[in-house]
Amino acid sequence: MYEGDQSRKRVLVRHGFRLPSAMDNRPLNFKEFEERTGQIIFTSATPGDFEFENSKKVVEAVIRPTGLVDPEVEVRSVFDRKTGKSQIDDLIKEIEKRLPLKERILALTLTKKMAEELSEFLIARGIKARYMHSDIKTLERATILTDFRKGIFDVLVGINLLREGLDLPEVSLVAILDADKEGFLRSDVSLIQTMGRAARNINGKVILYADTFTGSIKEAIRQTNRRRELQIKYNKKHGITPKGIIKSVKDMIYE
Structure with missing residues (x-):
């Protein structure tokens, strides 16, 4: 500021x-x-080094009252030499699994151009998709997100705009392309925030497309699995059955 x-x-x-x-x-x-x-008192879903270094005591609040666990995380190759299939081919296969279930998919790219091209490619394959990045005006972004939740289209392609502050319970798959390209968009904190978009859905899953297990990927998976195990133990101890979040779809322009 x-x-x-x-x-x-x-x-x-x-x-x-x-x-x-x-x-x-x-x-x-x-x-x-x-x-x-x-x-x-620092409060954050994804505290960074500054918060840890300047805190005398850290209190975790990772248990969700809904019983929902953190999504399963799977790492797949950017290009599979055995099958000759790329991350895009695999993504399309995963999208097609979820379309009959009326579930939504978030696909994360590294650049605006990649987001636009992937959206166009999916549309050419008969998949209803749109892209969203910083060139999209604020009011149009709200309309895109509302249409996404309503099911007017099924796949939203974005970059870092999908990291924070979005509550999209219809999303069952978050696919992060080129997850091993370390940098701001693929740091452990960014990955955890992005992966959290699938935590609102009982069928939530995250696929990281990477040929190298970077330090950020390892840490993001470690933290996600740790929280997942804590929630599962808590659910078993208290007899909690995970329930998906049901949220009415309102026009985000007026929220």
Whole structure:
């Protein structure tokens, strides 16, 4: 926030649209914020290194009252030399399994162009698909997500916009293409957040397409399996039968 504020005002001051004193009317930078805060409680579904390093005690709350467990995670080859099939061929096969069940699929690519091309390719194969990335305007994104939940189309192709804040209980499969291309979009935290999109559905499953087991993949799978085991043990101990989330479909523009 601080950097964005200063960058904008520097341009205005330079061209005479604001007085230099405007630079002093600003939000705190992070160091100043830390100096003024006392006790803090960090709350996050996917805490990072900063939270762990600055916390004296960590309390986990991984048990879901619905009994839903974290999705099963499977790693498959980007290209299978034995069959000559690619990750796209395998993805289409998985999509076709879920269409009769009226379940939805999220497919994650690395770039905007890849998202658009994959969407077009699926449509050419008779699969109802759309893409969503940062070039899509906010109101159109809300319409796309509403149509997705309503079943107007079955596959949503995206990039990092699908990581946080989306509640899509109809999604039973999250497919992450090129999962071994380490970077911001394929870090362990990003993978865990993305994989969590399948945790709202009782049939939730995640497929990571990768030829190399990167450190991020190993950590994401370890954390997901650990939480899955904790939930299964809790369900058995308390006689809980997992129940899928039922959520009415409302137009997200008005939510």
